[in-house]
Amino acid sequence: MAGLIPFPSRPRAGRGLSWARLCVAAGALAFALAPALAAAQDSGGGLNVIRDTEIEATIHKEADPIFKAAGLDPKDMQVLLIGDRSLNAFTVSSRLMAVNTGLIIETKTPNELEGVIAHETGHAAGGHTVREGEMMRAGMAPFLLTLGLGVLAAIAGAPDAGAVLVGSSGYFGTLGALTYSREQESRADQAAITYLERAGYSSRGLVEFFDNFRYEEVFSEARRYPFFQSHPISSERIESLRRRAEEQKHYGETDSPELIAEHQVMKAKLAAFIDPPQQTFIKFKETDTSFPARYARAIAYYKATETETALKKLDALLADYPNNPYLWELKGQVLFEAGRAKEAEPAHRKAVELKPDAPLLRINLAQAILAQDEGKRADEVLAELQKALAHDKDNTFAWRLMSQAYAAKHDEGQARLAAAEEHFSTGDLTQARIFAMRAREYLPKNTPQWRRATDIVLVSKPSADDLKQLGRTG
Numbered sequence: 443m444a445g446l447i448p449f450p451s452r453p454r455a456g457r458g459l460s461w462a463r464l465c466v467a468a469g470a471l472a473f474a475l476a477p478a479l480a481a482a483q484d485s486g487g488g489l490n491v492i493r494d495t496e497i498e499a500t501i502h503k504e505a506d507p508i509f510k511a512a513g514l515d516p517k518d519m520q521v522l523l524i525g526d527r528s529l530n531a532f533t534v535s536s537r538l539m540a541v542n543t544g545l546i547i548e549t550k551t552p553n554e555l556e557g558v559i560a561h562e563t564g565h566a567a568g569g570h571t572v573r574e575g576e577m578m579r580a581g582m583a584p585f586l587l588t589l590g591l592g593v594l595a596a597i598a599g600a601p602d603a604g605a606v607l608v609g610s611s612g613y614f615g616t617l618g619a620l621t622y623s624r625e626q627e628s629r630a631d632q633a634a635i636t637y638l639e640r641a642g643y644s645s646r647g648l649v650e651f652f653d654n655f656r657y658e659e660v661f662s663e664a665r666r667y668p669f670f671q672s673h674p675i676s677s678e679r680i681e682s683l684r685r686r687a688e689e690q691k692h693y694g695e696t697d698s699p700e701l702i703a704e705h706q707v708m709k710a711k712l713a714a715f716i717d718p719p720q721q722t723f724i725k726f727k728e729t730d731t732s733f734p735a736r737y738a739r740a741i742a743y744y745k746a747t748e749t750e751t752a753l754k755k756l757d758a759l760l761a762d763y764p765n766n767p768y769l770w771e772l773k774g775q776v777l778f779e780a781g782r783a784k785e786a787e788p789a790h791r792k793a794v795e796l797k798p799d800a801p802l803l804r805i806n807l808a809q810a811i812l813a814q815d816e817g818k819r820a821d822e823v824l825a826e827l828q829k830a831l832a833h834d835k836d837n838t839f840a841w842r843l844m845s846q847a848y849a850a851k852h853d854e855g856q857a858r859l860a861a862a863e864e865h866f867s868t869g870d871l872t873q874a875r876i877f878a879m880r881a882r883e884y885l886p887k888n889t890p891q892w893r894r895a896t897d898i899v900l901v902s903k904p905s906a907d908d909l910k911q912l913g914r915t916g
């Protein structure tokens with residue numbers, strides 16, 4: 443077991459919406475662990491990336507038609523959800539955009555979020571590499587090179603595994619605050635309208651979203667939301683956008699009732715996970731019997747560690763919506779974090795049954811099984827993790843659980859190989875190489891696992907000594 447991550451001594455709080463933190467430290471590459479809840483509450487200096495199957499599904503449902511309209515493959519597009527109350531969205535590369543939870547909560551309708559995503563897609567598809575150019579000039583090239591891995595690690599949803607640390611904190615600050623030229627802004631606005639129209643969406647939401655924040659125009663730059671520092675709004679800009687929007691055939695189009703409902707659920711869930719419970723109880727009063735309000739209150743009781751009340755509220759919801767996988771997921775999470783893994787298992791199993799293609803739900807199930815009987819059912823755990831990794835091969839947390847499951851089986855070689863994969867998925871090449879070298883000592887020679895360990899060593903900047911050893915051992 444030496445060198446392997448031990449079984450969690452106690453369940454962690456704050457999962458479910460899993461928070462992975464892109465921490466920031468001086469120096470090239472480092473690695474950090476951040477307790478999930480702490481990461482969720484303290485966003486100073488880092489970037490909290492949130493993973494949640496339900497919210498990701500809603501965002502993709504709203505965004506995918508826009509990506510397609512822009513000629514982008516939705517499967518290639520990553521939308522990072524950042525746990526930050528401030529209102530911001532930014533495009534990192536042609537395949538990666540980030541949206542703050544604060545922005546989503548401020549959108550009144552799906553159509554407003556569609557508008558913002560369309561605008562950011564305008565930057566992405568337009569190849570507005572100005573940000574990359576600016577970053578290069580600011581000496582941020584190493585960040586860009588490693589961002590892929592780091593972001594994948596974060597996306598992979600390791601709630602407490604941390605992620606690659608790159609550069610100085612200035613990197614992230616700069617990333618969210620870089621500005622485009624006025625011309626690029628206007629081109630992104632125009633592109634947004636084109637994509638929205640092509641996707642059959644109204645452009646009204648985009649205009650209205652900007653209009654909601656028109657007052658920001660008179661603020662000094664420092665007082666503006668980050669989004670409006672990089673996207674200065676002016677009456678002139680809004681009016682020209684409105685004129686063009688009104689000419690579109692789909693201007694009068696409205697979102698489907700289904701999408702509107704899902705958007706409200708997303709907002710309520712995000713707010714309930716982010717805000718202190720008391721704030722949620724004020725926002726969603728007991729007298730409000732709508733689904734989002736009941737859901738938000740159940741989450742607030744869970745956050746307040748009033749486990750029994752949270753479970754009672756969830757059971758009442760499940761009686762009304764027995765086929766909602768996310769309610770089962772939340773029930774499993776509440777139980778697991780109360781140290782009741784055995785009861786959490788059937789709830790997570792039900793979530794997987796209802797949504798078998800969602801890797802994060804399978805990882806929850808695997809974790810609940812592994813936490814019981816001192817890992818005696820490790821084979822079951824491994825089967826679930828393999829299915830999860832088939833959809834999400836860079837999921838750091840899945841690799842970590844896999845390493846623990848193999849350790850429970852006393853399979854030292856596979857345990858170390860999985861640990862190597864875990865570190866590799868976060869971009870921590872040093873640790874990846876160390877674990878892969880150890881894995882090679884245990885794995886039977888020339889098996890696919892042994893070859894994989896060798897490959898990891900080779901792509902992880904091996905030292906001359908490592909190479910010598912590889913040579914000696916074939």
Ligand SMILES: [Zn+2]
Binds near residue numbers: 672
């Ligand atoms: Zn813009």
